[in-house]
Amino acid sequence: MQQYSLLLPEIILAGLGLLLLALDLTVSSKRTLAVAGVIGTLATLAAVVANFGAPATEIWSGTIRVDAFAQYFKLIFAVILGLVFLFSGEYLERREVKVGEFYILVTFATLGAFLMASSLELITIYIGLELMTISSYVLAGMLRNDARSSEASIKFFLMGALTSGVILYGLSLLYGLTGSTHLAEIAAGLAASPNASLITAAGVFIIAGFGFKIAAVPFHMWAPDTYEGAPTPVSAFLITASEAAGFAALLRILLVGLAPALPQWQAVLAVIAFVTMTFGNVTAIVQTRTKRMLAYSAIAQAGYVLVGVAVATPESVSAMLFYLMVYAFSTIGAFAVVIMLSNHVPSEEIEDFKGLARRAPAFALSMAFLLLSLIGVPPTGGFFGKLSLYRAAVDGGMVWLALAMVLNSAISVPYYFNVIRNMYLAEGPSTALGARPGLKIALGISVAATLLLGVFPEPLVGLLRTLHIMP
Amino acid sequence: MTAVFWIAGILAVAGALGVIVAKTPVHSVISLVVNILALAALYLALHAEFLALIQVIVYAGAIMILFLFVIALLTARKDPIERTEGKLEGQRELGLVTAVGGAVLMIAVAASAGLGRMPANEALPSGFGSAAAFGRELLTTHIFSFELTAFVLLAAVIGVVVLVGRRQL
Known part of the structure; x- marks a missing residue:
């Protein structure tokens, strides 16, 4: 029975998806679905937290691993799912998106993300990845009256299918080299009979493939179009949950499976991290559309997170996990404001923020705070997250990368500040704006969490110190 | 052979x-x-x-x-569907360079790894690749992933309905 209690978060989430499927057919009020979704997510969260203390265990012939590392990522995914349930309703109804199917697919996508974080076994990781991405392809194309949404979906699908193939190529090379699909056995096999050129080939395929999934430069070309064209709640989900799931799988594969070949790929990842953050930040400056700016900002943030992978010390992994949590809250909160605004002004230009400080003071203040967190200004969680990444990079001997992070944070100031300037200093329309309670709650949770993680980071840092990625 | x-x-x-x-x-x-x-x-x-x-x-x-x-x-x-050149200039040439480059790299990797001397080749268990062995692995070790594919299929079915179904809420 133990295997079922350890799997409880996944079971509840899968059940929630099926329940929503049934409710969608029988219940006419779409708000009921959102309420059911929030309750189901809370139950999932409770199950995740209950499993936190359990010792690391492998169940189902080693295909599922339940440890604190997995629980931590599940916590991030479940929180994001709950916030998506809270803030999407009005947007979906206004844009004539099929609400029921949206909730079902976003639940299944989260289930896929859960499984990617919760396994050391390549086939399970891959099936989780496919569950997440196939649901995401559909989610991106759900604005059926908007050609940009179809473009987003098609680009995402073509690129995603291609890169899934690339990942599989890399994974099958690892299997061919070691005769196992379990990462711990792969590591042992690679250490026992090193075959440098084939390990390099496998590493290249895996890094390139997951590079697409986390939108790292130069594998990012699909990301701005997809994040811009997709329905805004979907963009928020993709930028946070989908990327975090990619990082979870990448961390496990690189730091557990390919650990014997560590020095080979470390420099490559450092260069990718540097290029990703620089390109994202420089390109974001010239954007005039809100979602496109946030898309390039997401690419830049992925670059910061990649620093944690490239340095590859326990401290850098902790710092990276902390940053992913802060980043999820800050981004989801910022998207809540974007959604609120686009419910009233559908054009989604940065200009639309003009005068927001008078039209909706609480929203403007929250947005400013969350953007400061994305820049990395104290007392926000973003500041502490970047500081720990910076410290980990210096301690890990990659001082140049730490310096690049600082420079990049400076480069990022103009485009985030441009939004704040529009909200507070520019004249705009004066009609007051409002939102449904769900969106306000989601925004409140995001702001509170970002503030708490900045002022009291110790509990989470202490928890992260006890996490171990290695078996 | x-x-x-x-x-x-x-x-x-x-x-x-x-x-x-x-x-x-x-x-x-x-x-x-x-x-x-x-x-x-x-x-x-x-x-x-x-x-x-x-x-x-x-x-x-x-x-x-x-x-x-x-x-x-x-x-x-x-009549053939595509007569015009692609919209991206030099796409064909770039594709050719990439393909040839990729092939050269792969051959180089295969040559330096020593084809036919793969460790996995020597240690194959008996019956490897047979339907019986495959079925046993699929329904014992990988039963969990096997069940998961049901959700992948369900998501795909819902996706088809959403994307090509009638346009109504």
């Missing part, structure tokens, strides 16, 4: 080239069938009998039929 490898290998590459060179879509599909059947022969030569069977039944059978259906639905005409 070496003869099988060379014949099937050359047929597979020729089929793959045919897919992209053929002017009419139907010819592309037929080339793809040649490619898939040649790959099935290669799998057989590697003692992966189950994979070879699946390759023929699923790919050469089911998926190619679907391809032909779609082509028949979309293009009842005989």
Whole structure:
């Protein structure tokens, strides 16, 4: 029975998806679905937290691993799912998106993300990845009256299918080299009979493939179009949950499976991290559309997170996990404001923020705070997250990368500040704006969490110190 | 076995080239069938009998039929679909450079790794690749992933309904 209690978060989430499927057919009020979704997510969260203390265990012939590392990522995914349930309703109804199917697919996508974080076994990781991405392809194309949404979906699908193939190529090379699909056995096999050129080939395929999934430069070309064209709640989900799931799988594969070949790929990842953050930040400056700016900002943030992978010390992994949590809250909160605004002004230009400080003071203040967190200004969680990444990079001997992070944070100031300037200093329309309670709650949770993680980071840092990625 | 490898290998590459060179879509599909059947022969030569069977039944059978259906639905005409050059300038040349470069790299990797001396090749358990061995692995070790594919399929079904169903809330 133990295997079922350890799997409880996944079971509840899968059940929630099926329940929503049934409710969608029988219940006419779409708000009921959102309420059911929030309750189901809370139950999932409770199950995740209950499993936190359990010792690391492998169940189902080693295909599922339940440890604190997995629980931590599940916590991030479940929180994001709950916030998506809270803030999407009005947007979906206004844009004539099929609400029921949206909730079902976003639940299944989260289930896929859960499984990617919760396994050391390549086939399970891959099936989780496919569950997440196939649901995401559909989610991106759900604005059926908007050609940009179809473009987003098609680009995402073509690129995603291609890169899934690339990942599989890399994974099958690892299997061919070691005769196992379990990462711990792969590591042992690679250490026992090193075959440098084939390990390099496998590493290249895996890094390139997951590079697409986390939108790292130069594998990012699909990301701005997809994040811009997709329905805004979907963009928020993709930028946070989908990327975090990619990082979870990448961390496990690189730091557990390919650990014997560590020095080979470390420099490559450092260069990718540097290029990703620089390109994202420089390109974001010239954007005039809100979602496109946030898309390039997401690419830049992925670059910061990649620093944690490239340095590859326990401290850098902790710092990276902390940053992913802060980043999820800050981004989801910022998207809540974007959604609120686009419910009233559908054009989604940065200009639309003009005068927001008078039209909706609480929203403007929250947005400013969350953007400061994305820049990395104290007392926000973003500041502490970047500081720990910076410290980990210096301690890990990659001082140049730490310096690049600082420079990049400076480069990022103009485009985030441009939004704040529009909200507070520019004249705009004066009609007051409002939102449904769900969106306000989601925004409140995001702001509170970002503030708490900045002022009291110790509990989470202490928890992260006890996490171990290695078996 | 070496003869099988060379014949099937050359047929597979020729089929793959045919897919992209053929002017009419139907010819592309037929080339793809040649490619898939040649790959099935290669799998057989590697003692992966189950994979070879699946390759023929699923790919050469089911998926190619679907391809032909779609082509028949979309293009009842005989003239080639694509006469104009791609919109991206130099796409063809860049593609050629990338393909040749990739092939050279792969051959270099294969040569330096020493083909035929793979550790996994020497230590294959008996019955590896047979339908019985595959089924046992699928329904014991990987039963959890196997069940998960049900959710992948469900998500895909919902996706089809959402994306091509009637436009109404």
